[in-house]
Amino acid sequence: MKRLLQSKETKKTLITFGIVIITYIIVEILMLCGLLSNQLQGLLVPICYYVMLAISLNLTVGILGELSLGHAGFACVGVFTGTVFSICMQNVIAASWIRFALAIILGALFAGIVGILIGLPVLRLKGDYLAIVTLAFCEIIKNVINVIYLGKDSQGLHISTTDTTALGMEPEGVVIIKGAQGVTGMPQDANFTIGILLILITLFIVLNLVHSRDGRAIMAIRDNLIAAESVGINITKYKLMAFSISAALAGAAGAYYGHNFNNIKAATNNFGYNMSIMVLVFVVLGGIGNMRGSIIAAVLLTLLPEMLRGISEYRLLIYSIVLIGMMLFNWSPKAQAWKEKMKVRILGKLKKNQKEVQ
Amino acid sequence: MSLISYVINGISLGSVYAIIALGYSMVYGIAKMLNFAHGDVIMVGGFVVYTMASGLGINPILSILCSMAFCTVLGMTIERIAYRPLRNAASSLAVLITAIGVSYFLQNIALIIYGSSPKAFTSVVTIPSLKLADGALTISGETIVTIVACIIIMVVLMLFINKTKAGQAMLAVSEDKGAAALMGINVNGTIALTFAIGSALAAIAGVLLCSAYPSLSPYTGAMPGIKAFVAAVFGGIGSIPGALIGGILLGLIEILSKAYISSQLSDAIVFAVLIVVLLVKPTGILGKQIQEKV
DSSP states (O other): OHHHHHSHHHHHHHHHHHHHHHHHHHHHHHHHTTOSOHHHHHHHHHHHHHHHHHHHHHIIIIISOOOOSOHHHHHHHHHHHHHHHHHHHTTTOOOHHHHHHHHHHHHHHHHHHHHHHHHHHHTTSOHHHHHHHHHHHHHHHHHHHHTOEEEEETTEEEEESSOSGGGOOOTTOEEEEEGGGOEEOOOOOOOHHHHHHHHHHHHHHHHHHHTSHHHHHHHHHHHOHHHHHHTTOOHHHHHHHHHHHHHHHHHHHHHHHHTTOSEEOOOHHHHSHHHHHHHHHHHHHHOTTOHHHHHHHHHHHHHHHHHGGGGGGGHHHHHHHHHHHHHHHHHOHHHHHHHHHHHHHHHHHHHHHHHHHO | OHHHHHHHHHHHHHHHHHHHHHHHHHHHHHHOOOOTTHHHHHHHHHHHHIIIIIISOOOHHHHHHHHHHHHHHHHHHHIIIIIGGGTTOSOTHHHHHHHHHHHHHHHHHHHHHHOSSOEEOOOOOOOOOEEETTTTEEEOHHHHHHHHHHHHHHHHHHHHHHHSHHHHHHHHHHHOHHHHHHTTOOHHHHHHHHHHHHHHHHHHHHHHHHHHSOEEOTTTTHHHHHHHHHHHHHHOTTOHHHHHHHHHHHHHHHHHHHHHTOSSSHHHHHHHHHHHHHHHSTTOSSOOOOOOOO
């Protein structure tokens, strides 16, 4: 055990888990004391969702090293499979937690399968081409979901792509998916505790993968594809592994998120490329390949526009300026050189002070 | 007859995509970055013309020229402030995210000035529509102007790139920045010039787009921007004839699938065709295959 703790990687992992758990405890205490406004409480589930999306996207972008702009599409698959399952099983499985857990697993499974189906042809492409194709897939998923009508009656499920009447249902049947109006009537099972639990599971899966033999193979592909291939790493297998796990985790996050509302639609602003790009912003700002950074960036960037609500008109303008400023400060070679210089100067002063004290 | 009119509409929409895609493609070819803010420059171009022509009653031609000048300056400023400092950054994703930031910035500035409700854009085209085959086939003035503008821009741009020193410098920089600098080419200046041309084209595309589909909101540029990006990839990113072919094919597929298959699924069909093309030819229709070495 002691040796285990001495390893640097393990320590880092434990600190990340610790941060999540401590944050959870603090938020719970604040809620008990009534110090958390309703508005912030309403944000807790979305924040958990964004954190999960950011961690899972970081697996594709940071560990696999491929740019994906279609992450919201997988979440969208998760949302719809998860919620449809919950609505269908509402009267069959009484215990809400079993139903919810099954819905999340099903969401993950479906998103994972879609991830494999998309990944098989697409991962042959590289760089920006891969980015545009994942974006295209995300838009296709959204568009297709928007024309599906799904209803349920005693005969079973009915599906159509024209409208509700074309479902040909019995009068007591329920329409679950109403095309562009989305899915309505799912049980609102999602809460903050489950969200934190899911974040921990997501982190556990991703960090374990990263530190495993498979993870090292995936990172070898990222660092040099040809060299990795020449030492006998099965490129397709590992790329597909990382991509589909990332998709499945996004699906689980989506299934969780879907149970936060009474109605959810696949609109441009929540499951279009905009959303994928927003998640990518979390990943890049938090540090590519750095899971802890993704979590912090996702939380801060979700809270920032809400904090600025007082100056509502200008809040997104300020958000964009902060985003540009932070990117320039974090990534430009000049700013990095300046930071190095400041570091040396401050450290030098500290050393000087120490000497004077002695 | 309806098929012919759909085809003409498709070519017209495709021409707009092609003009936008040119900006994407040139910038990508030379700076190796996806300029996500390009779509929003289109919107800015549209709003400048809207303000001048509809608001102040200035001559449309003059307002288009002003809009082009404004967008040129805007494009160069964006490049100078937001993109140039990150050109040698450790990750190429950094500049992509900054471009997204710029895109948000432009959208929100427009949102504060003009509000979110769509504005009715008065068409700047005064040419009457053309009636063929005893009135069975009508081609609107906007369509004619768009297609003609697209052809003129393509020809001028090809001449510029192949015949002038500045154009050759652009080709050299896109091929190899280091070698170009050693040959005495001002790399920063050439990249700025590319952004200037791309942004001026975006202004023209904005006016044409808003004349054909007369509504203008801060989010007008986003979707055409993405579609044009798809068109650029479709034709082979970095290639000028590729942008033309990609744009027109995309416009045709979009209009025809809207007319004959499903208006809701037209975007999905456009993207599906893109995926199929990329899987068969991973660098687009006219893209160059670059062999990677260890």
